[in-house]
Amino acid sequence: MKKLRRNFRRIRLALLFIWLLAFALLFLMPTVLTLTNSFMSETELTSNYGAVLGNVSGGSSYMSEEVNLKLIPDIVSFRQYITVLFQSPEYLLKFWNSVILTLPIVFGQLAIASLAAYGFYISRSKVKSVIFFSYIILMLMPYQVTLVPNFLVSESLGILGTRWAVVLPGIFTPLSVFILTKSMRRIPAAVIESARLDGAGEFKIFLKVCLPMCSSALYSVAILTFIDNWNMVEQVLILLDNVEKQPLSVFLSSINSGEVGIAFAAATVYMIPPVLLFLHGEENLVEGIAYSGSVKG
Amino acid sequence: MKKFKKSLMSWTFLAPSILGVAVFFVLPFITVVQYSLVDNPISNTYVGFENYKNLLKNPAFLMAAKNTLTFSVVAVALAVLLSLGLALMLEAKIPAKSRLRTFFLSPLVVPTASVILIWQVVFSYNGSFNSIVELFGGQPIDWLKSEYSQIVILLMFLWKNLGYNMILFMAALSNIPKAQLEAAEVDGAGAVRRFFVIKLRYISPSLFFVILLSLINSFKIFREVYLLTGGYPYESIYFLQHFMNNTFKSLDYQKLSAAAIIMSVVILVVILVIFLLEDRLGKDVEE
Numbered sequence: 001m002k003k004l005r006r007n008f009r010r011i012r013l014a015l016l017f018i019w020l021l022a023f024a025l026l027f028l029m030p031t032v033l034t035l036t037n038s039f040m041s042e043t044e045l046t047s048n049y050g051a052v053l054g055n056v057s058g059g060s061s062y063m064s065e066e067v068n069l070k071l072i073p074d075i076v077s078f079r080q081y082i083t084v085l086f087q088s089p090e091y092l093l094k095f096w097n098s099v100i101l102t103l104p105i106v107f108g109q110l111a112i113a114s115l116a117a118y119g120f121y122i123s124r125s126k127v128k129s130v131i132f133f134s135y136i137i138l139m140l141m142p143y144q145v146t147l148v149p150n151f152l153v154s155e156s157l158g159i160l161g162t163r164w165a166v167v168l169p170g171i172f173t174p175l176s177v178f179i180l181t182k183s184m185r186r187i188p189a190a191v192i193e194s195a196r197l198d199g200a201g202e203f204k205i206f207l208k209v210c211l212p213m214c215s216s217a218l219y220s221v222a223i224l225t226f227i228d229n230w231n232m233v234e235q236v237l238i239l240l241d242n243v244e245k246q247p248l249s250v251f252l253s254s255i256n257s258g259e260v261g262i263a264f265a266a267a268t269v270y271m272i273p274p275v276l277l278f279l280h281g282e283e284n285l286v287e288g289i290a291y292s293g294s295v296k297g
Numbered sequence: 298m299k300k301f302k303k304s305l306m307s308w309t310f311l312a313p314s315i316l317g318v319a320v321f322f323v324l325p326f327i328t329v330v331q332y333s334l335v336d337n338p339i340s341n342t343y344v345g346f347e348n349y350k351n352l353l354k355n356p357a358f359l360m361a362a363k364n365t366l367t368f369s370v371v372a373v374a375l376a377v378l379l380s381l382g383l384a385l386m387l388e389a390k391i392p393a394k395s396r397l398r399t400f401f402l403s404p405l406v407v408p409t410a411s412v413i414l415i416w417q418v419v420f421s422y423n424g425s426f427n428s429i430v431e432l433f434g435g436q437p438i439d440w441l442k443s444e445y446s447q448i449v450i451l452l453m454f455l456w457k458n459l460g461y462n463m464i465l466f467m468a469a470l471s472n473i474p475k476a477q478l479e480a481a482e483v484d485g486a487g488a489v490r491r492f493f494v495i496k497l498r499y500i501s502p503s504l505f506f507v508i509l510l511s512l513i514n515s516f517k518i519f520r521e522v523y524l525l526t527g528g529y530p531y532e533s534i535y536f537l538q539h540f541m542n543n544t545f546k547s548l549d550y551q552k553l554s555a556a557a558i559i560m561s562v563v564i565l566v567v568i569l570v571i572f573l574l575e576d577r578l579g580k581d582v583e584e
Contacts, residue, residue, distance in 0.1 A: 119310030149325035172317030290468030
C-alpha cells in the first residue's frame with residue numbers, strides 16, 4: 001500500500017515536470033527561433049517568410065504561399081551577420097544610439113538612487129516617509145502620465161529632441177530608489193553604528209560599508225534598468241523625434257518589412273547585451289526582484 | 298544634536314534625487330494641472346472643467362480608455378493566477394528547477410523588438426497559426442487585424458511578465474515557516490486547504506505587489522503593440538498611449554493635460570484601494 005502510494009506520487013511528479021518543461025520550452029521558443037533563423041541565408045528566409053515579411057520588392061518567384069516557421073536552417077550561414085556588422089552603417093549607428101541612451105541612464109540612476117536610498121535608510125521621519133510614499137506612487141505611474149510633465153520640462157529647458165530629454169528623466173525614475181532602500185533596510189543598524197564609532201565619515205560608510213552589503217540589489221537594479229531602457233519606445237516617440245538619434249528598439253520594427261534577410265541577425269545582435277547581463281547575474285537579479293517583494297516595509 | 302546631524306546627513310544624500318524628481322516630474326505636473334484648466338497656453342483664460350468635458354466626449358479617448366481597461370483587467374487577472382500557479386508547481390521536488398526558472402524569466406530579458414518577427418510570422422494571415430487553424434477546418438484570418446488582436450497581445454504580455462511575477466511568488470512562498478505547514482499536514486489538511494489557510498495569508502503582501510506591478514506593466518503593453526502594428530493599429534488594440542502619442546503630435550496641450558490628469562487620478566485611486574485592502578488583510582497575518 002505504501003509502495004503504491006509512493007509510486008503514484010512519483011508519477012505525479014514526473015507528469016508535473018514534463019508539463020512544466022513543455023511550458024518552459026514554449027517560453028524559450030521565440031528567442032531560440034530568432035537566434036536560429038539569423039543563420040539562414042536570405043534565399044531561405046525569403047522562401048520561408050516572404051509571404052509575411054517581404055515587401056513587393058522581394059523575389060516573389062521563390063516565395064511560398066504558406067509560411068513555415070523553421071527551427072533549423074538548411075545551411076548555416078553567417079552572411080547576414082557580416083551584412084549587419086560590417087556593411088550597414090545605419091544599423092550600427094542605431095545600435096550605438098541605444099548604447100549612449102541606455103548606459104548614462106543606468107549609471108546615473110545607480111548613483112542617484114543609491115545615495116537617496118541611503119538617505120532614506122539612515123534616518124526616518126514623517127516627512128521622509130511621505131516622500132518615500134510619493135516615490136512609490138510615481139514609480140507606479142505609467143508613461144502615459146509621466147511623459148506629459150517630462151515633455152513640458154524638456155521643452156522649457158530647450159532639450160526636447162536631444163538625448164538629454166530621454167536621459168535626464170530616466171536617471172531620476174524612482175524604481176531603483178525603492179528596491180535599494182528595501183535592500184538597505186536589511187543591513188543591521190549595528191554595522192553602520194560601529195563604523196560611525198570608528199570615526200568613519202558618513203560618505204565613507206555609504207561607499208565602503210553600505211554599498212558592498214547590498215551589491216546584489218545594485219546589480220539587480222542595474223540589470224532591470226538596462227533591460228527597460230534598452231527596450232525603450234514610449235519616451236523616444238515623444239521626446240526624441242529625430243530619427244537619426246533614435247535607438248535600435250524603434251528602428252528594428254521598421255527594418256523588418258524591408259529587409260527580411262538581415263532582420264533576424266539584427267534582432268539577435270540586439271538581444272546579446274541584455275542576455276549576457278542576465279546570464280552573468282541571474283542569481284543577483286532574482287534576489288533583487290525578491291527583495292522588492294511588497295510595497296510596504 | 299546628534300539626531301539633528303543625522304537628519305541633515307540624510308537630507309544631503311536625498312537631495313540630488315529629490316531635486317531631479319521635483320524638476321522632471323513634480324513641478325511640471327503643476328503646469329499640467331494648470332494647462333488642463335485653461336483654453337490655451339497663450340491667452341490663459343480659465344475655463345474650468347471644459348477640457349475634461351470635451352475629453353470625455355472624445356470618441357478616440359473613450360475607445361482607447363475602454364480598450365485599456367478591458368485589457369488591463371484581463372491581463373492582470375491572468376498574470377496573477379498563472380504566475381502563482383507556476384510558482385506553486387515549482388515548489389514540488391522536481392529536477393532542474395533553476396533551469397526551468399531561467400527559461401521562464403528569459404522573456405523579461407529579451408528585448409521585444411527582437412522577437413516581434415516571430416510573432417508576426419506566427420500570427421499573420423499567411424502565418425503558422427493559421428496553418429493549424431486550417432488543419433482543423435477553420436478560416437484563416439489576420440489575427441492582429443481582427444477582433445482577436447487583444448488575445449495575441451495578451452499572449453505576448455503573459456509571455457513577457459509571468460517570469461518576474463513568478464519569482465516574487467516563489468520568494469514569498471519560501472518565506473512561509475515550514476513548521477506551520479508540516480503541522481497542518483500532520484493534522485490532515487490537504488494541499489488545497491493548506492494553500493488557502495496558510496500559504497495565501499503569508500503571501501498576501503506579495504500578492505498585492507504583483508497585482509500592482511502587473512497593472513503597471515499592462516499599461517506598458519503599448520511597446521509591444523507599437524512594434525507589432527505601428528502607430529495606428531486595429532481598433533481593439535488602440536490603447537491610451539496611442540491616443541496620447543497622437544495628441545502629442547497635434548500639440549493639443551489642453552487635451553493632453555486633461556487626459557494625463559484623468560489617468561493619474563484613476564491610477565491613484567486604484568493604488569490607494571489596493572493599499573487599503575492590503576492593510577486590512579495584512580493585519581490578519583500578524584494576529
